[in-house]
Amino acid sequence: MTEQPAYTRLTFDPLADPAAVIVAGAARFTVLASRLIRLEYDPAGRFEDRPSQVFWFRRRPVPAFTVEREGERLILTTDHLRLEYAGDDAPFAASTLSITLLPDGPMWRYGDPDTGNLLGTARTLDRVSGATQLEPGLLSRDGWAVVDDSRTLVFDESAWPVDRAADPRVRDLYFFGYGRRYGDALRDYETISGGVPLMPRWVLGNWWSRYWEYRDGELLALMDEFRANDVPLAVCIVDMDWHLVNVGQGISGWTGYTWNREFFPDPAGFFARLHEQGLRTALNLHPALGIRPYEADYAAMAERLGLDPASGVAIPFDIANRRFADAYFEVLHHPQEAIGVDFWWIDWQQGTQTALAGLDPLWQLNHLHFHDLGRDGKRPFIFSRWGGLGNHRYPIGFSGDTVVSWESLDFQPYFTATAANVGYGWWSHDIGGHMQGIEDRELYTRWVQFGVFSPIFRLHSTKNPFHERRPWGYDAEVLHITREVMQLRHALIPYLYTMSRLNETDGIAPVRPMYQDYPDHEAAYACPQQYLFGADLIVAPYTAPADPDTRLARQVVWLPPGDWYHFFSGEYYPGDAWYACYGGLDDVPVFARAGAIIPLGPRVGWGGLDNPAELHLHVFAGADGRFTLYEDDGQTLAYREGAFALSRFEQRWEENRLRLTISPPSGDATVVPAERVYHLHLHGLAAPGEVVVMVDGLSRPLAFEVDEGREVVHLAALSLSASATARITITARAAPLAARRDRTAEKVEQLVKAFRMDSLAKLWLVSRLDELAAAPERLADFGVDVSPAQMRALLETTQGVGAHYVADRAEPHLLVLWNNRESPGFRHHFAQLRPHKWAAHERYGSSWGATPRFRAIRPEGARWRLAVDYFGLHIDNYGPGR
Helix, strand or coil: CCCCCHHHCCCCECCCCHHHEEEECCEEEEEEECCEEEEEECCCCCCCCCCECCCCECCCCCCCEEEEEECCEEEEEECCEEEEECCCCCCCCCCCEEEEECCCCCEEECCCCCCCECCCCCCCCCCCCCCCCCCCCCCECCCCEEEECCCCCEECCCCCEECCCCCCCCEEEEEECCCCCHHHHHHHHHHHHCCCCCCCHHHHCEEECCCCCCCHHHHHHHHHHHHHCCCCCCEEEECHHHECCCCCCCCCCCCCCCECCCCCCCHHHHHHHHHHCCCEEEEEECHHHCECCCCCCHHHHHHHCCCCHHHCCCECCCCCCHHHHHHHHHHHHHHHHHCCCCEEEECCCCCCCCCCCCCCHHHHHHHHHHHHHCCCCECCCCEECCCCCCHHHCCCEECCCCECCHHHHHHHHHHHHHHHHHCCCCEECCECCCECCCCCHHHHHHHHHHHHCCCEEEECCCCCCCCCCCHHHCCHHHHHHHHHHHHHHHHCHHHHHHHHHHHHHHCCCCEECHHHHCCCCHHHHCCCCCEEECCCEEECCCCCCCCCCCCCEEEEEEECCCEEEECCCCCEEECCEEEEEEECCCCCCEEEECCCEEEECCCCCCCCCCCCCEEEEEEECCCCEEEEEEECCCCECHHHHCCCEEEEEEEEEECCEEEEEECCCEECHHHCCCEEEEEEEEECECCEEEEEEEECCEECCCCEEEECCCCEEEECCEEEECCCCEEEEEEECCCCCECCCCCHHHHHHHHHHHCCCCHHHHHHHHHCHHHHHHCHHHHHHHHHHCCHHHHHHHHHHHHCEEEEEEECCCCCEEEEEEECCCCCCEEEEEEEECCCCEEECHHHCCCCEECCCEEEECCCCCCEEEEEEECCEEEEEECCCC
16 A cells, blocks of 8 residues: 555544534534534533534534523524523433524424425335335425434544444434525535535436446447447446356356456457547446455455465455455556546445444445545546435435336436435436336337436446347437437536536535425425426426327426426426426427526537537527536546636527627636637527627627527527627517417417327317317317317317326325416316215315316325316316225
8 A cells, every 4th residue: 555545535624613512511502504503412421523424514604693591491592593402411302402493483392203304315226116215305394304413423533434432322413494495405514514526527428338248349339339320428337247257156246356358358458449439437346245266356355454365265345444445446446447447336235234333335335436536636426326415425326226117217307306405416327227117119218318307317227138228229210319319418518517516516406306496386396297407497308108199298397487488399488387298209398497598519429528619509588697607627626726617608688689798718718619619599589680799899790590480599600719708689670579479279289180089070170279279168069089188188288277196206196286377167176085985175175166376285095086177178087086
């Protein structure tokens, strides 16, 4: 060992400022923030000042607070919390410890259940088809959350985890009393626990992985095939068959460190070939079974650990042992990195115990591997399962071996977004599903579309020839669609990389639930099928198969207050409303807020990972907006010394004019191209009367064209030096400049075109669209020709009314009803089974009646029924009860 390992060269600051600490006999309270208090109880008064596995940085600026003592009783008051403790060395109990959120509650008493917790994430989705139970998160509708840190390990002077050796009566809690200030809660949590690191830029591209016995030539040929099909990749992972597997003697081959030379005769040359194509790579690890005598590095490991290599005794996996850990990295891993391994896939599946009580081997592997990979100044990250609170410091997450099913896909958007409630924003799923199930072209396509709008995109499946993950493995349509979106994924990297930087600096996860940004809107808690994607986009992927009668997929989305646009079609949507989206196989429901500026790189068939020399700015009209693009070298830690550039784009909006400014990058201009070509796409505009372009104060002619169908103005390419400032002014031919064409009739025609319906009936229906839109009850004349699913699609699209059922989320059932125009003709009736009869539930109405603009129903119990109609037209009937 030549130097102290990186995982022991950590920076902690665990000792709080003494001015923030109040001791009351056997209790100690530390005011970490105005809404965050550490609560400790130790009968012996030996309080813990060492960093724990979760909390590393307790020394923070001291917020204002006061302390009053009434005999033994203590009252601690910050600007936002009032803590009351009975004192007299009283153990924490509901009668001795309480905290009230100021000014008027709620009050938490020690031991209160957190019934409103919005949940966090789970260790793995292994073998899951559909939903799984999630751990508690840091956000709660109760207004408070409590983290019990009493039994976590702490770090000793050498930054190695050790047992606290504490009295079992000891309590060490962190009280988060943030109400609905969810962003503040997460930022303060990451302030005291450590932040999320900036991702290397290339991890945001497309990954290929498959559990398969590839030979090196086969895998390289597959990469050539991706390139020939214009499907870009950034990462090619080699699963476990890189090492010896069939070792005989009844020994499991899951763990291994010796190259299978039959498959990979020249590993260094293989890695070099991948790197020449611009690809990064990882090897899969299953380290639980230790190092057996047949391993090439067995003798070296034995000597490092003081064992006799001639003994032939297997070396057990002992990651809790510092000496073993040092040898584990230096003997088994560093030589592989020296020949080309870029990172490691820690595929841990074997248990939660180590020789050190309380130390989960998964947590230890994540912690050590992350810091070890960054030992030489490289930007570190890992690829592993969730190891519990604090693992937000160690992205990327591997969500495990899911079952191939629509239920698995349907759960993953919710699962991914909800993980942001514990700061864990970088899940990577097996896109397409891992194992079992029924392979289906539609399911595969929808999974790829979701994957493109997820934190990390990775195609993967198990060792079964009937699982297909190659985009060209189905048919020409699937190839066309998936190639388009996988090219879009690489084009999205400028946007995503900026979101990674925002995650590091501001604690804002790239994918997060709606209520994090809209905590005061009840609707934000009732749309688990959608999520915020970065700063300015909402994604609601299709996660169910197309209906056989409409022949379209359906998804429901809530758009918050403001103005919104469909990212691809350009259709305008007024906010604070619900919409049912119907789409063909090539559709993805993605929405951009008015004022948004989304920077995309060019669409490419390969590459697209570097700071682009061409940038497409998609500008969405209707409000002021800005975007600050972050760029650096993409892979080192030099950005921490200021080696990064910020390019600011800003639009100013008036009724008849849009002004767009492209400012030169500030900071280190060497990390951006000296000349950059801008393609400007201005969404939501009518044909302009005038376009004026000024570059550094000089007029520059620039042609434009108008896509009237999508309501987009496309400007000709604009080339700018890194020092130039461009100002583009778009003036209306006739006010207003915004184009907000009502597309209802167009959408209904598209619906009818897709319907499985007699062609004469389609002709009659389309010919009477205006009449039916004004008097939808006339649809009853259609009788048998319109199926319930078709009726629902027509009414939802033309009337702005609907109902949606979501299963298997935070609660067993969720029913959402909406009535955007508050039409009196839209009625519903919710009934719940009582002991002997059906009865209307008192919370949701007692009879048929007009439905309000929005209502969320969360049925209690196993049997319930919801019926919905519009002027007597049946929309839908939900529920297990009949």
